[in-house]
Amino acid sequence: ATCFGGLLSENPSFAYCVGAETCLSYLYNTPEQQREMLAKIGVDSIAELFEQIPADLRLNRRLALPPALTEIELEAHLTELAAKNGEGRSRVSFLGGGAYDHFIPAAVDAIASRSEFYTAYTPYQAEASQGSLQTFFEYQTLICQLAGMDVSNASLYEGGTAVSEAVFMAMRITNRHGKVVMLESVHPEYRQVCQTYLKQLNCELVVVPCPGGAADPDEVRRALDDRTACLVVQHPNFFGCLEEARELAELAHRVEALAVVSFDPVSLGLLARPGEYGADIAVAEGQALGIPLQYGGPYLGIMACKNDFARKMPGRLIGETVDRQGRRCFVLTLQAREQHIRREKATSNICTNQGLLALRATVHLSLLGKSGLAEVAELCTRKAHYAADCLTRLAQFAGLELAFPARPFFKEFTLRCRAGVDETVSRARAAGFDIGPKLSAYGKIGGQRLDDCLLVAVTEKRTVAEILGLAGALRR
């Protein structure tokens, strides 16, 4: 095959034409066109254009990269890599810990793969972006409806940074920069992110231990004081347990701190909404809303707050307005909060956000609607409880027990494995079931006590046969 990618390059020893044809699928200009273009520019070669770069800074060798692959080869390569994951395809996942195997209707993929959505960028030009803008306005509305909050932004990176952004926001709102209180039952990775984010800021992050699987309100009360910017609660929490969210929010408010809640969007088909129990800022990992697992991202950082705090929010906001002919339309608004206007005074540094994932969540929530979300929530909780029963009671598994039997839980529970976590995981795995994560992976949570525990999550996709299969595999 002929090739012209680097035809006019300065260094003929860069034998582009050998093995480099593959990139040409995406390049347009033929050698003849390149010559015409160079003539118009007034140079003799592409190399001349690069004389802008001092000669000694130009790389005088070819990059040491793996060889170029044609589409057939690339597909074979990726297929091979994919086959090395998960030991084949028919595994059944009870994995939890912040990402879940929920069902994604095909209609979500159909919309997210529309060229006009996924190959556009930030809707800077409203006239050429009403599709995205209206979608994100609808997204904001759906998130507010879901969480019972007043205002939603148009997305943050993911659940972990959303917590940190909420903490910063609370600090700005309360003007308290010295102390933040977080429950130990918040996802340990979210906590680690928050620690990273706060490290530079001389702000103390007080972690309230939750040895019982959820917060003890007395402990929380003791930790809060009038220096506290906010109390960060995850509900349902990392262990799967429900917190006494209303009481906790009240405790925060009592010291004029904000209540920041990280919620599970699916749980709101059944549980009280953050706005209902007094959350000031509600954040979430939105992965459960139609976003594939894809080894951890891209996911969706959800953030909603009370009306008064809108101008303190990080991230983009879409607003309704009218055009010069009075037609309803949508625009990026309150941009004075953002980095491209406010620079170092911005409410956040975020620029590229998670637009396509917000679109997925919008379509997903539209499809589920009122009844669908309630159905999913109920199915998850029923199946999770059935699984917990099977694993601990019905089948008399010596050695398996709920770590926090006194606590109600939603779709996920912490299982203590007296016989050893690794042994339990391997047995399940040999039968094609994945359970976890093991809590030992997160270092200390409440001391060493939880090293014999793991999480088990049960979504609406799991069937009774699969649950019984898992139970069977763990039977001694």
Added chain:
Amino acid sequence: ATCFGGLLSENPSFAYCVGAETCLSYLYNTPEQQREMLAKIGVDSIAELFEQIPADLRLNRRLALPPALTEIELEAHLTELAAKNGEGRSRVSFLGGGAYDHFIPAAVDAIASRSEFYTAYTPYQAEASQGSLQTFFEYQTLICQLAGMDVSNASLYEGGTAVSEAVFMAMRITNRHGKVVMLESVHPEYRQVCQTYLKQLNCELVVVPCPGGAADPDEVRRALDDRTACLVVQHPNFFGCLEEARELAELAHRVEALAVVSFDPVSLGLLARPGEYGADIAVAEGQALGIPLQYGGPYLGIMACKNDFARKMPGRLIGETVDRQGRRCFVLTLQAREQHIRREKATSNICTNQGLLALRATVHLSLLGKSGLAEVAELCTRKAHYAADCLTRLAQFAGLELAFPARPFFKEFTLRCRAGVDETVSRARAAGFDIGPKLSAYGKIGGQRLDDCLLVAVTEKRTVAEILGLAGALRR
């Protein structure tokens, strides 16, 4: 879940609401709306609308159908069915016999899954269908370029019926209705279709035996006479061999019969084009042009012909014209050939054709272009010859030999298995390689001689490692 699909149905014992919720995803009208609509119509119930059907003709029971499945359940069901095919996913296909595992660039799927294409219908309203019309005009052009012919229609059902339609067309053109000559080396299923189509018409179908794997021109000459409407040749033929296409076309023309050729589109990256060697009507199975195997269909019937025959063609034709403002545009044209105008005098009964597959072929050919098609053709033929060498010569496989060693072949060859076809197939299969079909599956082709033969096809997707793997598996 509540449900209103059949709320107002005449028979309350049709308990629609149990298990029938699934259909509601696609229905719009709520019970309240149904009531409003019935009021506007002036009836009391949907049942009343069905009184148009005499009572004794109305089914007084529920259909005995398998239970309704939600999307989650349907996906689980289809996934299970899919897993029962092909014994898992990592099989390597050397299967041929009219359908081939060619590579399909992802861009083909991306375009074919555009809503605007696949959820539209026949472009009757030109103003609302320029997308389809221009695409099909481009398809017609590409097919003409490919085959070296003057006119292409906008698709027929598939390769087999395309042959029959060509035969009918030849009969109309030559006004010879009593005799058609076909080589035995034409795909046996195409021949069977033609037999079926001709059965009613008192037309003799003379099959010229090809014991040598391709036609003997002397035999063909003897079969042709001045009653013959056409000679039907497949080239490369069913056995993978090349025919002496030019000579055969000349023989047909000598008795003023038409030369009908069924070609392999991929082969035209290398081989002489039908228009080059005198074909009057060129047809093809278009599956190789970006169409997935999907167990036999939908595929694409390609038909092209010489200029003079355009008005005798079956199927739709798209023509260029201008609109009332002089803008170039495209329309369905020469419709006087078609059933909706000409009814029993139409050139064919075809109505719904294979539009989406013609679109796929258009995109596929656009992507391959001049050089890509040549590359694919060369890769196929090189790899097929390498495979034939490995299987027969290099590795000294006792018992495996080319059935037609004297004949050049393109991407497929007939392998004689002295040790038994079934034994050979099973050995390959056990190692994850599929070869075939066995020629015994087609009943008599040239007597019983070929029962110890099977086909092996090698596309550009097969690697040297796979070919050697197959050879290794068949080594005694």
Added chain:
Amino acid sequence: MRNRQATQLLFDHSKPGRRAAIFPASDVLERPLDEIIPLAQRTALPLQLPELTEPEVIRHFVNLSTENMSVDTHFYPLGSCTMKYNPKRHERLAGLAGIVDLHPNQPGDQAQGMLELLYSLQQILAEIAGLPAVSLQPAAGAQGEFTALLVASAYFRDKGERRTKVLFPNSAHGTNPASAALAGFQCVQLSSTPQGFVDLSELQSHLDDATAVFMVTNPNTLGMFEREITRVARLVHDAGGLVYIDGANMNAIAGIARPGDFGGDMMHYNVHKTFTGPHGAGGPGAGPIAVRDFLADFLPGPIVVSDAAGTAKPVFYRLVTPPKSIGRVRSFFGNVGILVRGYCYLRTLGAAGVRAMSENAVLNANYLLAQLKDVLPVPQGERCMHEFVASARLLKDSRGISAMDIAKRLLDFGFHAPTVYFPLVVAEAMMIEPTETESKETLDAFAQAIRTIVAEDAEYLHLAPHETPISRPDDVRAARQPILKWTPPAE
């Protein structure tokens, strides 16, 4: 926001040396090409295909797509075509590995999942038809008709009867006579009653011992159920003929009335219509046929049968050809990709769902009829099944506004046009089929648009549409000086 480069032809973008799909270098031992393919067999001329890059191909076709109306974007009440919603889950599931990549020559024991699916679909279609034997082979409705007529022909031949005629009413779809002619029959078109029904005495007067088949669409192409269908069938049967039901309109009666129960001996389905194929810009379709038991032996092969059903052994599915089969009507099994989608739809609906589908289709059609009948008379009356045929004849006579004018103007309002000028028995026909997957809101908006349009100036309507990329192409020029492909400027 139209991309002005978009309407250029693919060929206008071609430049020598551009590439999109690029293939790996050969990894096998190289023999000189001349040694494997004789020079005489090789092409002497350079390939003429265009040379494009991948971004160019994508931008071209994505932009072209937006010049189409489609079900996913617009209300598309094209009569007789059942333009219902095409569920997205079907596309995902028909695309599963193991289904989309299954080779048609894969041995049966490696295709048990597929055969199970196709077997179930045969059973389901038999039950809905009330006719026990099904062939999934035909590629579309027209091929279903043709296939069934060959079956009839083989049946009569087998009985030693020579029957040469196929009868059909003048409201029949064009494929009916075309299929009959293709199958070697003599075509006899019957006039209908003024209401558009089968005229019993006309039928009777043509029935004789040369009559092979009477083809009738029910509900008919006017959207009316043939109330006398049992008497029609009895007459045909008494004359020794068979009744063929054109099932294009099954969306009105599936789960409610069965062709086998009202006298049909054979029928076809249009899976791409009734069971949401989808329509693919003109196809592909799938046109399975269902026939009475005494015709089963004549069906084309292959057909899926199940071994060991009811026994202790696991069920095994096999492909067989019926003993007296008419032979194949196409290569391989059938338009399986479409059949899989039809199966998905039928499994989603279940028995109650199938019925609800027809009920809502009929409700929507009658509602729209009620909305429109004052502005656009419906000669066939106050009621319809899943579609109705309005007539612009009065408007044409009084103000010169034709069915075509209204159809074209509807495009400006963001609605696809109904089928126009079919069936032939209604002057200025507008055949409107809303389907069950449209909302009252949409029907109201459509009715409102029609009301607006009929009040518009006739001259303005003759020039409609006004907001589409093109308007009123010159069909005569296209047919007189056909340009059927692009030719390079040089040529």
Added chain:
Amino acid sequence: MRNRQATQLLFDHSKPGRRAAIFPASDVLERPLDEIIPLAQRTALPLQLPELTEPEVIRHFVNLSTENMSVDTHFYPLGSCTMKYNPKRHERLAGLAGIVDLHPNQPGDQAQGMLELLYSLQQILAEIAGLPAVSLQPAAGAQGEFTALLVASAYFRDKGERRTKVLFPNSAHGTNPASAALAGFQCVQLSSTPQGFVDLSELQSHLDDATAVFMVTNPNTLGMFEREITRVARLVHDAGGLVYIDGANMNAIAGIARPGDFGGDMMHYNVHKTFTGPHGAGGPGAGPIAVRDFLADFLPGPIVVSDAAGTAKPVFYRLVTPPKSIGRVRSFFGNVGILVRGYCYLRTLGAAGVRAMSENAVLNANYLLAQLKDVLPVPQGERCMHEFVASARLLKDSRGISAMDIAKRLLDFGFHAPTVYFPLVVAEAMMIEPTETESKETLDAFAQAIRTIVAEDAEYLHLAPHETPISRPDDVRAARQPILKWTPPAE
């Protein structure tokens, strides 16, 4: 052909009882809900989500999509954003089972394929950067900046130095100062030379032992390569600081010059730009960082390492956290879906391809600059790298035509607008980045459009665009009386 129902809001379509996604009935033993979830924990209010059918949802969003311009449909020369073609193969491959459905908590030995891919990507990005240690964790460029600044901070802390200031030129992207502030640094903005380059004496005058990092985009946001970058780096290094390269413009230099070779200590990539993410209507991105070896220990975890490479044992990949890590900057591994696409792109290009990409990006930009400079002056001169910043200042002064007017009017011609009013150092800036995946034909058409536009009537341009669904929304009203969500009419 616009569907007039299309611009209704989702919520306008809602009707009580409509359903799209429906779930199976529970198949497990039922315990009363109150027993498992206490009533007090349950919501007391009905859910407020809309009620829609699936066809409605699809038609709504498909129609909405067509109100967007996008790379697949239009030339999109949005400066600084590298709106190149997004290969379709990436979407297919990132969607493979085993990749798209891999759980982030799947144990490492069940994710070896994924870890191998991510490991290779780390290596590739290190090589292109000329900086050996890579973290793939940051979710976008801005988070990459922030992360790298935390790394610098940890590094200095580890050395026992207290450095509090981050310096950047006034041409810097807004994320630079915002990230610095977020990381707890004091921001110092430096003025540039009249040509828009880093002003060495200005830099020198601000460098001191409190200087932690100098952030510089190279090529800079004017599309110019900082010729003095080695001297810049030497000055910063001499003052004990680190040099951060904002890699948003790597599309100009990948394979040609390496940040590590011209003095950068840290950098980020924007995988969604340079390595064709795609852009997803605003995101997701991926913003991996590459740093010098002495900073490696401070990178956030997890990072992929390979065991047994070079030994006889099969390679095994593991996730580790560097010893002095700053900690996590997000949950899980990173925006893997985007990283997979970037990997696919880099494997498609190979070394020569990466270079050809930059060469053609620079060629296209210079060609367009040459075409446009007469009509739209480019203050920075005759040459550029992959993009250039034209100014409408003269037009504004002479005829009142602003950069915004031209941008808006371009939409009517079927071109997305360039980035306007950035960088801040150029008045009436129009930042134009064609990328390498556009053709000369398109560039010519774009230049022609600009030429046409600047000759148009100013009043007409103030009202532009004229052919888009909306025109010139009232931004002030949007900000003064923010309506940030739909509220039901009753509320």
